[in-house]
Amino acid sequence: MLLDVSHLRKYFYLSTGFLKRGQTSVQAVDDVTFGVDRGETLGIVGESGCGKSTLARLIIRLIHPDAGEVRLGGQTVGGELAIREMRRAIQMVFQDSYSSLNPRLSIEESVAFAPAVHGDSRRAAARRAHEILAQVGLDPAQFAHRYPHELSGGQRQRVNIARALALLPQIVILDEAVSALDKSVEAQVLNLLMELKREFDLTYLFISHDLNVVNYMSDRVLVMYLGKVVEIGPADRIAEGGTHPYTRALYSAMPSMDPDQRVTEPPLSGDPPNPINPPSGCRFHPRYPFAEPVCVDTEPSLYDMPAAAGYQVACHMVIPSSGHTGTNAPSPTTTEQHAC
Structure with missing residues (x-):
């Protein structure tokens, strides 16, 4: 490296x-x-x-x-x-x-x-x-x-x-x-x-x-979102929409040349939180409609996705043991790292 x-x-x-x-x-x-x-x-x-x-x-x-x-x-x-x-x-x-x-x-x-x-x-x-x-x-x-x-x-x-x-x-x-x-x-x-x-x-x-x-x-x-890394991985996979809800919102806001793919509603509501007083837990949770108590209380770690080497996402929905009801990720294959 x-x-x-x-x-x-x-x-x-x-x-x-x-x-x-x-x-x-x-x-x-x-x-x-x-x-x-x-x-x-x-x-x-x-x-x-x-x-x-x-x-x-x-x-x-x-x-x-x-x-x-x-x-x-x-x-x-x-x-x-x-x-x-x-x-x-x-x-x-x-x-x-x-x-x-x-x-x-x-x-x-x-x-x-x-x-x-x-x-x-x-x-x-x-x-x-x-x-x-x-x-x-x-x-x-x-x-x-x-x-x-x-x-x-x-x-x-x-x-x-x-x-x-x-x-x-x-x-x-x-x-x-x-x-x-x-x-x-x-x-x-x-x-x-x-x-x-x-x-x-x-x-x-x-x-x-x-x-x-x-x-x-x-x-x-x-x-990056509000001073932290929320996702890092191969460009082609992230260009397809990524895994973290913020990444998906970011890429869904890209203008499309296809009139059938026009975005008619904003992918995110609200402004980013104040970096002087960032939210507890996951910093994205105030703007995420499916946030649960674990998102408010606990900061997610970067989880190693099995889809590709070096592909990491900091979201409770992909960490099997997080307690989020929407979790559907398989068990981790490598050691989890602290969120960046």
Whole structure:
């Protein structure tokens, strides 16, 4: 396993009450555990505010976690593996292609900056920038000395991808990297990402709201709800609707080109609960019409589904011994893990 995330947690603390003397917390990421194999693409989906982007920033240590650890190639980040070295191996591409770039640096300077910081000579860093710009489809002779405001959104995002690849990373985290692009440009960038993955033997963490894009890009999909993992498994099985009721609702909300498959009623009612005061037990139970007392009282663990290796679901309806009357899953084949 290339990347191993174990019991990662991040709460953001807020001052409340008279004269701001009280304190409460937003439970952005709460006890998240998963692994990513070398060469695979893990899609991460969920509603806005579920903790996807915070999770990405915790992995790359743009935010320091409250608890848990991240291991890269068996080495603990911040322990056996220095954060500086980790950032040679893990790079990130952000959603806003313009604000991600320094407007005062030329494209060549932006891409060459990281290699120069990590020890390359100025000439070697510039040469590397020209090479990687060509590989992302931007002619260095035409684009190297331009500035971000002179490029289109798709071209700027190619520059951001080039900048991420300049250090030859093992993992690239793509946080809504194509969501701000129009569909024709988005398709070009997605195909570019697939080509670069094969060429550089990359591993992707692909965060997106667009489930069609996630299905196209991903080998496995991780579904988050209110800071926790509720389902993780093969992309094809989850694309068929998944097992957790939240996953089914998420995928049933996808627009269909078939007029006979139109959605006439919302798959979910109500808004996600307040992350400052999340519900007890299963965090999805206030929005689930078939919730029972066990859903309110007990937090479900991630249950290993026998349908596929590594397929896990955190729902009392699939855990045989949970006590939910709708349980119809077979006995577990492997040890249950604590919910993430």
